[in-house]
Amino acid sequence: MFTDSEGRLKPAWAFLFSALIACAAFMASGYFAAAVAGNHILQFEAVFRTCLVGLLLVEFSWLLTVGNHVESHRLAAQGLPISPGWAIQFFVGGALGLVLVGIAVGAVAIAGRVAIRGTWAPHPLYRLALVLLVLLVGALAEELMFRGYPFQRLVEAIGPAGAILVFSMLFGLVHILNPGASLWGLLNTVAIGVVLSVAYLRTGALWLPWGLHFAWNATLGLVFGLPVSGIRLFNVVVHADATGPRWLTGGTYGIEASLPGAVAVLLGLAVVWLLPMKRLGNSPAIVAADLRNDPTGLQVVNTPQPPPNLGL
Numbered sequence: 001m002f003t004d005s006e007g008r009l010k011p012a013w014a015f016l017f018s019a020l021i022a023c024a025a026f027m028a029s030g031y032f033a034a035a036v037a038g039n040h041i042l043q044f045e046a047v048f049r050t051c052l053v054g055l056l057l058v059e060f061s062w063l064l065t066v067g068n069h070v071e072s073h074r075l076a077a078q079g080l081p082i083s084p085g086w087a088i089q090f091f092v093g094g095a096l097g098l099v100l101v102g103i104a105v106g107a108v109a110i111a112g113r114v115a116i117r118g119t120w121a122p123h124p125l126y127r128l129a130l131v132l133l134v135l136l137v138g139a140l141a142e143e144l145m146f147r148g149y150p151f152q153r154l155v156e157a158i159g160p161a162g163a164i165l166v167f168s169m170l171f172g173l174v175h176i177l178n179p180g181a182s183l184w185g186l187l188n189t190v191a192i193g194v195v196l197s198v199a200y201l202r203t204g205a206l207w208l209p210w211g212l213h214f215a216w217n218a219t220l221g222l223v224f225g226l227p228v229s230g231i232r233l234f235n236v237v238v239h240a241d242a243t244g245p246r247w248l249t250g251g252t253y254g255i256e257a258s259l260p261g262a263v264a265v266l267l268g269l270a271v272v273w274l275l276p277m278k279r280l281g282n283s284p285a286i287v288a289a290d291l292r293n294d295p296t297g298l299q300v301v302n303t304p305q306p307p308p309n310l311g312l
Contacts (some may be wrong), residue, residue, distance in 0.1 A: 009067030011156035025055035079206035093211025112244025168193030179230035185257030227254035
């Protein structure tokens, strides 16, 4: 019932089990961070997100071992291969996130008004370092949960289009309780989930979506001082207020609930879809087969990959 003829966990069950243990990791990380950091919100977020990344990597590695018979290079099998080109993909994602947010904020500034003021507080370098850590590991934690092992198994179970739909909806729904959340914010966040999912499918790795996710949040919250999905935690260098109609500014949720934000997301989808990229990773079954011929785990297809077939 749970395994195939070779004793591997069937993809649908692997997805279900990984989703359950991801939820358990989320809760355990929250309790641990609360015990360590108390009411210090930045410290709490740093501990929580770092702990969550560690637990997810360990738990998914365990599932790869017992469920998929992947005995080595488990990080690569989760979407984090240290193959030639991994750093380039991370920085390409980062550059894309920076440009897309810049376009959206520029549109708000032209059609409305964006007022920026400095917010340097005591121990600014410490606060800045904490925010960068939270943004970096927070983006990785969400990529592991929404484009990592559970997503990869659901792709095998129901195909790319269905998996993108399921996980993009989940990605949007987990933000629905954020301050200032709205229907438009939900739809834009779902669309961002689609972009990040396609970025994974184009490359078979999490480097491109991780870089894009990190840079989007860092540019929005740290560089421009605007809300990130309604959260002001990252405005430790500058604090900005956008003035204009709600469709333009997104209200307290920020540009992710605005028309310029929607345009930026669609531009991002077009770029990710068409950008020539190397494929750095594959499914656990393919990884296991490749490792028999390439024990280094550094095998990579050097030809640019076409846009993925999403089964539409």
